[in-house]
Amino acid sequence: MDHTTLPLHLSHVQKSSSIINRSHTLLHSIALIALIYYRIASFFQITKPSNFPTTFSCLLVFTGELILSFIWFLGQAYRFRPVYRTIFPERLPENAELPAVDVFICTADPSKEPTLEVMNTVISAIALDYPPDKLHVYLSDDGGCSVTLEAMKEAWRFAKGYWVPFCRAYGIKTRCPEAYFLGEEGNNESSSGSEFMADREKVKEKYENFKSRVMRIRQNSTIIVNRDHTAVVEVINDVSIDEASQEDKAEEMPLLVYVSREKRPSLPHHFKAGALNLRVSAMISNSPYILVLDCDMYCNDPTSARQAMCFLLDPKISPSLGFVQFPQKFHNISKTDVYDSQFRYAFKVLFQGMDGLQGPIVSGTGFYIKREALYANPIKDVDVMELKQYFGPSNEFIKSFGRHYKPKDHQHSSSVTLMKETQYLASSERYFWTEFLPKPTKVGFLYLSVAEDYFTGLVNMHCKGWKSVYCDPVRPAFLGAATTNLNDVLVQSTRWSSGLVEVGLSRFCPLIYGPKKMSALQTMCYGELAFFPFYFLPLWCFATIPQLCLLNGIAVYPEDVFCKRKLFCVGCDPENDNAKCYGSGIGPAAYWGDVTVASNWFFMVFSFVFLSSQSKHIQEVLSTGGSMRSWINEQRIWMIKSVTCHLYGSLDAIMKRLGMKEANFMPTNKVMDVEQTRLYQMGKIDFQTSIMLLAPLVILTIINVVSFVGGVTRAMVTGKFSDMFIQVFLSLFIVTMGYPVIEGMILRKDKGRIPPSVSILSVLVSMIFLSLGSLVLNV
């Protein structure tokens, strides 16, 4: 068969999903329009001054509804044309024709990122199934920690001496040693002969030795993140393999380089984006493709580079293809996954949806990006002298922009000039060069936001016309460590919210910056991401205002006429006797002409909006492998994040915008705590977190419990249920979702329960809110 004519990949539109999605979008939009109509109409109905509390509360709730609807509307772009893809790596050209790849692994803080785990990621990258002379692995150590450098040398010895030869000889699929020996992925390797078993035992023993050596290195040095040091660039291949395997056939190995950029306390270093913008790899290998990995994301499928090449080498799409993104998947997800740590929605709905448009966003890790798309392209026609002004006097570096630049042979890497050049490039001025550049050459990973991945994807990829592709094979290409306790989940989400809102409030706001450069649907996707943290506004509103109103007998939703007919309307004539029938001026419906019909209709509209959004969510969860339990977990964590991280993240972004705060990137904790892991495995929320993050959850739950009880009592006393039906239901819904909070306050005795001090404080705050709120509503 002629391999040159067969496609390397195919993409298919998910037809049934598109149809379901578009029909749902249409129906739901109509319902939302009806809802908005009802709200606006009712404002014009209520004219009596005595109804100020009602008008005011309805206005607040309506604002919430508008924001929620707007974000929902933007999110419909993901649903418009989801695709899935098939690849045929077996049709790739011969090894000799494959392009070179640089792997960039970032690590920053050895106290949060266990050295052994980082080394496992490094080893899995060295062991990728790709021609070794075309693979170059760089570890960027942002912590500038000698422990990492020393451990890397050990990792190199183990990989070269034992691990890589073993993987190659037996075609091992799981190339991260820790995962392999734990058997996490069910290593059903084909070989099982006695020779294999003997080799496996030997390698296992060597791995144990390697582990204890790394442990010893850690024990023997103080782990400090050094923020004041010069640049260190070291090629590890030169390290001697003292106790290497007896077989004397020298195993061909990829290049392994340690890079730690210069850091000075007085100079901003721009976190991960700064680490990625180092030009050191351009000097040493300058491969046309770069794989970026977080230090916890090990290569789980050694063929990922070949899979990515199915797109990157396809002549039809290659010229405009900027990067291939793989999903972030995690090895430590429990069955219940209480925190939705797997981000099902992002990697099953959002990315697949964008893949059918201009392509998915950059998600920070697990993507193969074209070097040219990152920086060389826009600089092509700028002259060399001008470049020197921005990039400094490094001739070699400027030469590396050229398409045909061949770096000096790294075998002679100890050559003094090369090391001088690279150290120069890793020094502190070099990584904020994008700030100095004139506009058209603003390139590389951008610094404005701590969500550098999202921001770079928007401005430097999709807005410059690059496309991207989402590659989601059955066997996860990379596996990372997900955050599995409430504190880490919320801290991480706060950083993301802040980073996203920062972009939303900047001049790069996708809804303003995007439309001229991207399709409307792609712009909507980016817009949804920039503004979804604003969910905190409607969610705070819906969890407090209707409840406060319920306790004060103010209806903010249309009444349920089914109930009312049964309870009150028997024998009374609403046409002529409104006041008597509906009580004294409560609810907009009381002043309507054709009350019964209109109200009934709009009650249906509100119910429809609620049921339709929940059903759609359930449909999406179930069709992407989730269960009803996942639906509840996702609803709950969405609410939790909205009232905490999204609020704080947005405030943080606003403060940064106003210059009241500096950017901060706290790496997430990758150290597993036994007790916390146990709670996560059991599906119990671990409430050990700061009071800032915990108190809102407790306060809102208490408010809803109180209002639910108050609402039901009121209905029993007055015999009226219809006008407040939605409010009572809403409180009940929130209380149900907040059940773990109630359990954590009252029933649980373990370490992860809610501390009594927080409960007491929250009861106080809730009571103050309800009394003050009632005062305001009754003036």
Ligand SMILES: O=c1ccn([C@@H]2O[C@H](COP(=O)(O)OP(=O)(O)O[C@H]3O[C@H](CO)[C@@H](O)[C@H](O)[C@H]3O)[C@@H](O)[C@H]2O)c(=O)[nH]1
């Ligand atoms: O100053 C820094 C801070 C972080 N990192 C590295 O960046 C990576 C991501 O950091 P992590 O703490 O794991 O953050 P996550 O929240 O898990 O990261 C997600 O979100 C980030 C943006 O907020 C993206 O950069 C990541 O790729 C994405 O996985 C890690 O390897 C860190 O070592 C640095 O190199 N320098």
Ligand SMILES: [Mn+2]
């Ligand atoms: Mn991470």
